[in-house]
Amino acid sequence: MTSYAYRKFKDRLFFILSLGCVIVAVLPLMSILIEVIARGAPRLSIQFITQPAGVIGQSAGGIGPAIQGTLILIGLTSLIGIPLGVMSGIYLAEYGNNKYADTMRMFNNVLTEFPSIVVGITVSVVVVLALGHYSPFAGAIALAFILIPIVARTTEESLKLVPNSVREASLALGAHRWRTTISVVLPTAKAGLVTGTLLAVARIAGETAPLIMTILGNQYFFQGFNQPMDALPLRIWRDALQPYSNFQAQGWGAALVLILIVLSLNIGVRVASRGQIRK
Amino acid sequence: MAAIPEDKNYDHFTPISGQGSALTAYNLFTGSLPVLQRFGTYFFIGTQWNPVPTQLNPVIFGALPYLLGTLVTSGIALLIGVPLSLGIAIFLVEMAPRALRVPISYLVELLAAVPSVIYGLWGVFVFRFWISDYIEKPLSTYFGWFPAFSGTPLGLDVLTAGIILAIMIIPTVSSVSREVIQAVPNSIREGAYSIGATKWEVIRNWVLGYGRSGIFGAVILGLGRAIGETMAVTMVIGNATGPAAIPTSLFKPGQTMSSLIANGFLEATPGSLEYSAFLGVGLLLLLLGLSINVIAQVMVTRVLKVKGGAVE
Numbered sequence: 001m002t003s004y005a006y007r008k009f010k011d012r013l014f015f016i017l018s019l020g021c022v023i024v025a026v027l028p029l030m031s032i033l034i035e036v037i038a039r040g041a042p043r044l045s046i047q048f049i050t051q052p053a054g055v056i057g058q059s060a061g062g063i064g065p066a067i068q069g070t071l072i073l074i075g076l077t078s079l080i081g082i083p084l085g086v087m088s089g090i091y092l093a094e095y096g097n098n099k100y101a102d103t104m105r106m107f108n109n110v111l112t113e114f115p116s117i118v119v120g121i122t123v124s125v126v127v128v129l130a131l132g133h134y135s136p137f138a139g140a141i142a143l144a145f146i147l148i149p150i151v152a153r154t155t156e157e158s159l160k161l162v163p164n165s166v167r168e169a170s171l172a173l174g175a176h177r178w179r180t181t182i183s184v185v186l187p188t189a190k191a192g193l194v195t196g197t198l199l200a201v202a203r204i205a206g207e208t209a210p211l212i213m214t215i216l217g218n219q220y221f222f223q224g225f226n227q228p229m230d231a232l233p234l235r236i237w238r239d240a241l242q243p244y245s246n247f248q249a250q251g252w253g254a255a256l257v258l259i260l261i262v263l264s265l266n267i268g269v270r271v272a273s274r275g276q277i278r279k
Numbered sequence: 280m281a282a283i284p285e286d287k288n289y290d291h292f293t294p295i296s297g298q299g300s301a302l303t304a305y306n307l308f309t310g311s312l313p314v315l316q317r318f319g320t321y322f323f324i325g326t327q328w329n330p331v332p333t334q335l336n337p338v339i340f341g342a343l344p345y346l347l348g349t350l351v352t353s354g355i356a357l358l359i360g361v362p363l364s365l366g367i368a369i370f371l372v373e374m375a376p377r378a379l380r381v382p383i384s385y386l387v388e389l390l391a392a393v394p395s396v397i398y399g400l401w402g403v404f405v406f407r408f409w410i411s412d413y414i415e416k417p418l419s420t421y422f423g424w425f426p427a428f429s430g431t432p433l434g435l436d437v438l439t440a441g442i443i444l445a446i447m448i449i450p451t452v453s454s455v456s457r458e459v460i461q462a463v464p465n466s467i468r469e470g471a472y473s474i475g476a477t478k479w480e481v482i483r484n485w486v487l488g489y490g491r492s493g494i495f496g497a498v499i500l501g502l503g504r505a506i507g508e509t510m511a512v513t514m515v516i517g518n519a520t521g522p523a524a525i526p527t528s529l530f531k532p533g534q535t536m537s538s539l540i541a542n543g544f545l546e547a548t549p550g551s552l553e554y555s556a557f558l559g560v561g562l563l564l565l566l567l568g569l570s571i572n573v574i575a576q577v578m579v580t581r582v583l584k585v586k587g588g589a590v591e
Binding site: 007008010011014015017018019020021022024025026028029031032035036039106109110113114115116117118119120121122124125126129202203205206207208209212213216233236237240241248251252255258259262263266267270 | 302303306307310362363364365366367369370374383385386387389390392393394395396397398399400401403404405406446449453477478479480482500503504506507508509510514537540541544545549557558561564565568569572573576
């Protein structure tokens with residue numbers, strides 16, 4: 001039997017080690033935030049966020065098209081993905097007490113962890129090849145692929161938190177199931193629903209891999225729904241690979257804008273929903 | 280769970296996720312048939328990757344180096360990321376002062392919110408130099424004779440990709456294992472404390488033992504994430520192709536399946552054998568990711584169900 005002092009020492013040592021783990025994990029986050037702000041902030045200006053990209057060798061210009069593209073993508077994806085995701089979630093939570101729904105739930109969980117590049121090549125084969133051109137539409141479908149399972153899952157989880165007595169009260173008043181779901185269950189679960197959906201949107205806003213083979217990226221502002229389009233993550237990727245320092249700086253500026261969009265969505269939602277939902 | 284009796288009339292609210300998975304698998308499979316028929320098993324065990332025929336080299340596609348690249352980088356990610364994540368999870372559940380728990384878990388979850396491409400950007404311009412200056416150069420100076428440490432320590436290689444992946448899987452692994460550890464009943468802890476165990480002994484001998492299968496599931500879930508991760512890896516791994524991409528050394532440029540697709544897919548002509556080869560690599564990646572995920576789902580849900588679904 002080892003002595004009490006030794007056991008006590010091991011206990012302290014382990015406390016320090018696990019605290020060390022936290023510090024090691026937070027270090028990259030801090031470094032990323034500091035570098036992105038330090039290298040990106042000097043680039044920020046009205047021109048930078050509104051002008052199209054410049055010519056190689058001269059000025060790098062701005063990232064206006066990329067910001068516009070990302071906003072279009074977020075909008076289109078939400079339009080496609082949120083209704084489908086919410087309805088899937090409603091089905092799973094309200095009518096999902098059967099074998100079929102269990103299978104779907106499993107597929108849904110698996111799809112949440114799908115490699116996003118695989119989604120990209122699938123949509124490339126199914127949509128881009130079929131239509132014959134890269135398009136914002138294809139990009140939005142690819143992102144919706146990623147958005148739907150997340151939204152479905154959070155919808156299901158927040159609907160399940162609604163007490164059954166609320167449903168029963170509505171049914172007892174003679175309301176139909178659909179009326180109960182729309183007028184009673186959904187409003188009750190609203191806070192969790194909105195939080196989960198916005199977090200999912202924040203996640204897809206930074207998604208890059210599926211965009212490479214769906215919207216392709218270009219230098220110009222929105223050209224139409226049958227033309228390639230730029231997006232912030234794509235612009236960052238392309239700029240980072242350029243050997244010109246002003247393009248690399250532009251990449252950092254774009255990274256700052258992207259991280260501002262993503263983190264403000266993320267932190268804002270969490271702060272706003274604090275205390276309203278569990279956890 | 281809404282225990283309202285089921286109503287068959289509402290089955291048209293079918294979740295489309297199932298169709299999504301099936302669609303992906305079907306398309307990748309039919310798309311990769313040409314290359315599978317042409318090269319057969321060579322596609323899985325071969326190392327050559329040559330889309331443009333020359334007099335010396337015919338068109339040939341073997342995906343082995345990229346499969347190995349994926350496995351090696353994900354392996355490094357697990358080796359580094361899992362102990363860190365477990366430390367974080369244990370710290371958050373068992374040790375941290377109550378006031379610190381929420382802020383720390385927020386910070387760790389923010390790691391998951393940072394877009395992959397920004398990890399890549401940071402990897403190329405910042406992290407790469409940390410790795411090459413403080414880890415690779417000393418190792419290559421003193422242990423350069425060791426095969427895994429041979430090569431030029433430039434920082435754009437398998438090791439950097441693996442470490443970036445380790446950082447990226449920390450939020451997944453730590454949050455799932457945190458939930459698993461939270462699901463361990465308090466009576467078990469109380470029993471152990473009452474016979475005089477220290478906190479560390481309680482964690483090591485009882486808590487981790489009880490949550491073993493769930494933590495294993497968390498690790499597998501992290502592995503799934505590491506395998507599918509694309510952008511950050513693509514930017515730091517150095518993008519070798521053909522036999523050069525076999526990860527024989529940590530300090531050598533490599534290639535994973537996902538980075539191969541991200542780099543080359545646009546250059547392949549639709550309908551060509553090369554296009555089909557990329558779809559084949561995608562199929563391989565999908566199958567690997569799917570099987571890993573199904574295992575993880577089963578293991579995690581089994582543990583969390585113990586507490587009657589209190590933790591989801």
